[in-house]
Amino acid sequence: MSRKNLLNLIQVDADMPVKTTASDNKLVGQVASTMREEKARQARADDIERRLAEGQAVIDLDTALIEPSFVRDRMPGDxxxxxxxxxxxxxxVPILVRPHPEKSGRYQVAFGHRRLRAIQELGLQVKAVIRTLTDEExxxxxxxxxxxREDLSYIEKSRFAQRLKERFPREVITSAMSVDKAELSRMLSIIDSLPSGLIDAIGPASGIGRxxxxxxxxxxxxxxxxDPVALAQSEEMQAMxxxxxxxxxxxxxxxRRIVRGLPEVLSTSSGQRLGHVKQSKTKLEITVDRKEAAEFAAFLLxxxxxxxxxxxxNNVQKKEA
Incomplete structure (x- = not known):
């Protein structure tokens, strides 16, 4: 039986009598079953697409196709x-990505940067949820x-807020940060008061609050x-x-408050003892133990x-300027 006749057989008017053989009936049943399966597969595919659009389906992605968010929220860390x-x-836990707004076939991370970095180092595919998002979303x-997750430090959150400020109104920032305008102002004020290089040199400082x-x-x-930046970048402090x-x-x-007449220990920021300082109205005495601080003694000399x-x-030049 030709395909045309078969379709006519399936779509025949119920009032029109049609003579069919047992073979015809079997074939019609097979076609109907195939059509039902195809319809079910299409429904499942539609459901997967719907879930992907809603960000509910988790799929495996090649990490080489994924780029970080356009607003960095973390400092390098272990x-x-x-x-x-x-x-x-x-x-x-899957990461959340969106289709890259400018590069077809690529993605951009909304959250999960540390997980993505770890997966990249392990050479695996990353589990991700894909969702279409605007920049604000x-x-x-x-x-x-x-x-x-509460795993960003205070200074990382403050820096994130500052970077958002460059592109978004405060209403978006307060929503993203879950803070009120007063707290946002305090965060931005701290960032504005500190050299960027100093924050980089210190690092995230987890547990250090506002x-x-x-x-x-x-x-x-x-x-x-x-020079706070030079201090923080010193080899001694970077080892901490x-x-x-x-x-x-x-x-x-x-x-440092030195009580006159009483010696005070002179030490580095890490606690290494360099000597003693004794101060009076007319004298300032620094005593260095050459056995304990030979390098410092040589520096003084x-x-x-x-x-x-x-x-x-330098001070003279500043005054003249």
Whole structure:
């Protein structure tokens, strides 16, 4: 039987009598079953597309096709713990991406940057949810996911807010950050008060909150005798953890109160003892134990006078300018 006749047989008017054989009936049943299966497959495909559009389906993506968000929210940090977890248990939580607005066939991360980085290092495909998002929807999803996970430090959140400020109104930023306008203003004020290089040198400083960062900002504004960026970038401080580096910098910038007549320990920001300072109305005495601080003793003898003269010359130039 030709395909045309078969279709006529399927679509025949119910009032018109048609003679069919057992073979015809069997073939019609097979075609009807095939059509039902095809319809079911199409329904499943439509459902998958709908779920993808709604961001509910998780699919595997090649990490080479994925780019970071256009607004960075994290500072470089250690992901060894996350690497070990994914290596042992697999990726438990998918990342959220959107189709790249400018590059066909590529994607852009809304959240899950650390997971993506870990998956890339392991050479695996990443589990992801794809959702069509505007720029505003992306940064709101990015910010709210960070708030839910509570793994961004205060200074990372503040920097994220500053970067959002360059492109979005405050209403979008407060929604993304889940903060009110007053708190947003405080975050932006701290960022504006600190050199960008200083924040980079300190790092995320997890566990350090707003009051401590405000204290650092105040010290930086008041202290004209130290270069906070150079201090934080020093080999000694860079050997510390980010939190300890922050605390050491606070200690180094805080004005020291010397009680006259009583010796005070002179030490580095990391606690290395260099000597003792004794001050009176007429004298300032620095005593250095050459066994404990031979390098510092040599510095005092060989370099301190030259540094003093250089500093005095710089001060003269500033006054003349």
């Amino acid at each position: 992901i060894n713990g996350l690497l070990a977890s994914i290596r042992e248990q697999g990726q438990q 992306l940064v709101i999803a990015q910010g709210q996911e960070n708030n839910e 009051r401590s960062w405000q204290e650092l900002a105040d010290l930086v504004q008041k202290d004209a005798n130290h 953890s980010s939190q300890d580096r922050f605390k050491a910098l606070i200690l180094a910038l805080k004005p 060989n370099d301190v006078v030259a540094l003093f003269e250089e500093r005095r010359a």
